[in-house]
Amino acid sequence: MNNFEFFNPVKIIFGKDQLTKLATQIPKNKKVLMIYGGGSIFKNGVHATIKAALKNFTVLEFSGIEPNPKYETAMKALELIKAEKIDFLLAVGGGSVVDATKFIAAAALFNEGDPWEILSKHRPVKAAMPFGVVLTLPATGSEMNSGAVITREASHEKLAFSSPLTFPVFSFLLPDAASSLPQRQVANGVVDAFMHVMEQYMTYPANAPLQDRFAESILQTLIEEGPKAYANPDNYEAMSNLMWSATMALNGIISCGVPQDWAVHMMGHELTAQFGIDHARTLAIIAPNHYKFNFENKKSKLAQYGERVWGITAGTLDDKAHAAIEKTVAFFHSLGVDTKLSDYTRTYEGTAQNISKRFTDRGWIGLGERQSIKPADVEKIVEMSY
Ligand code: NZQ
Numbered sequence: 001m002n003n004f005e006f007f008n009p010v011k012i013i014f015g016k017d018q019l020t021k022l023a024t025q026i027p028k029n030k031k032v033l034m035i036y037g038g039g040s041i042f043k044n045g046v047h048a049t050i051k052a053a054l055k056n057f058t059v060l061e062f063s064g065i066e067p068n069p070k071y072e073t074a075m076k077a078l079e080l081i082k083a084e085k086i087d088f089l090l091a092v093g094g095g096s097v098v099d100a101t102k103f104i105a106a107a108a109l110f111n112e113g114d115p116w117e118i119l120s121k122h123r124p125v126k127a128a129m130p131f132g133v134v135l136t137l138p139a140t141g142s143e144m145n146s147g148a149v150i151t152r153e154a155s156h157e158k159l160a161f162s163s164p165l166t167f168p169v170f171s172f173l174l175p176d177a178a179s180s181l182p183q184r185q186v187a188n189g190v191v192d193a194f195m196h197v198m199e200q201y202m203t204y205p206a207n208a209p210l211q212d213r214f215a216e217s218i219l220q221t222l223i224e225e226g227p228k229a230y231a232n233p234d235n236y237e238a239m240s241n242l243m244w245s246a247t248m249a250l251n252g253i254i255s256c257g258v259p260q261d262w263a264v265h266m267m268g269h270e271l272t273a274q275f276g277i278d279h280a281r282t283l284a285i286i287a288p289n290h291y292k293f294n295f296e297n298k299k300s301k302l303a304q305y306g307e308r309v310w311g312i313t314a315g316t317l318d319d320k321a322h323a324a325i326e327k328t329v330a331f332f333h334s335l336g337v338d339t340k341l342s343d344y345t346r347t348y349e350g351t352a353q354n355i356s357k358r359f360t361d362r363g364w365i366g367l368g369e370r371q372s373i374k375p376a377d378v379e380k381i382v383e384m385s386y
């Protein structure tokens with residue numbers, strides 16, 4: 001096992017009727033800005049519940065955070081924060097709203113030029129506003145981590161940052177609010193959470209059996225409970241298990257002391273930036289081919305995953321590893337998630353070359369758990385995904 005540090009200060013408040021506790025989580029003298037998306041929180045009643053819970057606070061609202069949140073929109077929130085002297089942010093919605101709020105929290109106190117450089121140049125975040133989360137969509141894990149992914153519309157770039165200063169102070173996890181999700185978003189949530197585990201697990205053996213079994217247990221739970229939540233978003237028990245699995249998939253626990261990959265996410269973000277494909281679906285497009293292309297490096301873990309998660313016992317190690325990739329693809333298909341770029345767009349020619357050039361320009365020349373995946377390899381993986 002490798003050396004590691006683990007720090008996660010996020011207070012989780014999970015379940016039904018929990019928003020009655022919201023007022024006690026925010027310091028009394030704070031002026032709150034509630035940040036949300038396109039209006040789902042009006043349909044599922046969360047907006048009204050929060051307004052009632054915070055009736056003794058001054059609460060302003062900023063709406064219109066879009067899926068794959070935009071830098072341009074986040075910058076508009078900064079004007080309101082400064083004009084109204086807001087000192088606490090409350091993100092209400094899915095991962096996009098949470099990510100936008102993290103960026104806004106950091107950008108509001110960034111005094112060294114254009115906050116875009118937090119993303120484009122990894123400029124360190126030295127201060128951030130405090131913020132809480134009310135989560136209505138199980139998927140990203142953003143509710144219990146310090147990372148965010150922001151898109152710049154003008155340049156079609158989708159970039160990530162993280163900072164120890166951008167953990168939420170608290171996160172309410174509301175499986176019942178997620179019952180209003182369209183099936184497509186539930187499927188996205190299952191696949192995104194699944195792929196978060198895979199990015200931290202599908203590498204090479206690191207003699208970390210506890211982390212491996214944590215990861216495998218999350219994958220197994222997603223395989224069992226995800227389809228139930230997908231079939232019926234009203235199934236509170238299944239949605240609860242999906243929501244907690246998604247949180248556990250990316251709160252730092254399973255990556256302690258083990259190698260991590262994340263190349264699938266880096267390639268996937270480019271497909272969202274270029275074509276607007278849902279984040280999770282870009283991962284389903286890239287992952288199977290990433291595993292095929294890097295088969296020799298990953299086959300030992302692929303076979304372990306095949307045996308322990310899918311119960312594949314027949315054949316050689318290579319047979320099990322191949323079968324595990326096929327099982328993964330079939331699982332995504334069972335959730336209505338297509339796994340080829342051409343299922344989503346007809347104008348995919350040249351995509352692989354574009355992505356590989358962007359990675360070269362950014363200096364992303366060694367991806368994956370061994371830093372061995374070069375832009376030329378990225379080009380081949382994306383081409384295999386057409
Ligand atoms: O905007 P509203 O009206 O709220 O509608 C949203 C949105 O249209 C809707 N929705 C949310 N909760 C709902 C609901 N509709 C009905 N009922 C509810 N209870 O769902 C749509 C999608 O929401 P979004 O927040 O975009 O989805 P998700 O949570 O999947 O977040 C995706 C974003 O997170 C980033 C992705 O790149 C993408 O931008 N990620 C963030 C990560 C992180 N911070 O750790 C890690 C991930 O890998 C990912 O990259």
Ligand code: ZN
Binds near residue numbers: 140192195196265279
């Ligand atoms: Zn993801």
